[in-house]
Amino acid sequence: MDRLVYTAMSGAKHTLEQQATASNNLANATTTGFRAQLNTFRSAPVVGDGLPTRAFVVDSTAGNDFSQGPIQDTGRALDVAVQGKGWIAVQTADGGEAYTRNGSFKTTENGVLQTQSGQPVLGDGGPITIPPDVTVAIASDGTVSTIPTDGIPNAVNILGRIKLVNPDDKNLKRGDDGMFRTITGGPAQPDANVRLASGALEGSNVNVVEAMVNMINLSRQFEMNMKMIQTAESDSTKATQILSLT
Known part of the structure; x- marks a missing residue:
């Protein structure tokens, strides 16, 4: 028995x-x-x-x-969705690097671009900071640019480019916070082929x-x-x- x-x-x-x-x-x-x-x-x-x-x-x-989740238009300037394969790089609390598909961003009081859960969005040279009194636009390649609301309308200022990566799925592991990291723990290399859809968010798959x-x-x-x-x-x-x- x-x-x-x-x-x-x-x-x-x-x-x-x-x-x-x-x-x-x-x-x-x-x-x-x-x-x-x-x-x-x-x-x-x-x-x-x-x-x-x-x-x-x-x-x-x-x-x-x-697999890709459904993409829904939001019309919000700080919302982006990854089209196809790829990830958005963010900075974790310990200074490391993690990857997410959640492109719903916000800015802090100091203008730092970050996710809704508080992780700074990484650019080519670190976190991206947005000045006040500007209109933000995020291009399909991740370039973040602004136009002043009280100055010359066509004075476009490029602040940086969001780090977009596309590591092999087998080289990724899920963390307790729901974000993914490389198995080796090192940062993934940027991939210029990853594209974003501005004013949209990707739903759960x-x-x-x-x-x-x-x-x-x-x-x-x-x-x-x-x-x-x-x-x-x-x-x-x-x-x-x-x-x-x-």
Whole structure:
């Protein structure tokens, strides 16, 4: 009976862990630029004395879904969406570099261009600062330019260019903050082929219907494993009663 109990227990445990991933995907179905996380089950043979007659279930992260999400027009000057493959480089709190597809920007009191969660947007020479009383425009190549609102209308001032990168998907890992970093930890090289759509944002690439169906399947798998544990307990109790009678 112990074989059945431990096998069912491992299945129930890892089903709960995969449910957490599915719940996180559903919770971020409306998060700008979110990339769905992919999980899968795999069997792990139990190695010990005798023949390997048992195999536990293990939840493993298969990777991330890097497919393009839907692009929606917002008309806001500080909103940009990455078209196709590519990432926007931002500066983390520890001074490192991370990458996001969330192009909803804002400016601080000091004029620093940053994401809605507070990470400065990196340019060619570091964070980009926008002066006051200007109209901001972001070109498709990431160039940030301004026009004064109280001066000469055609006096265009180029402030810098947003760092756009396109590292290999296999060289990226997701952080606890939802942003991606290179596996080696070093900065990725700029890619001039990455293009932005101004006045638009990219939505999450989570398929809500597929995620809901996955949640239902995982819930049924968990119930099945729990019933197997209850069956093993019932069989063990009955076996003990029979042995006590003999």
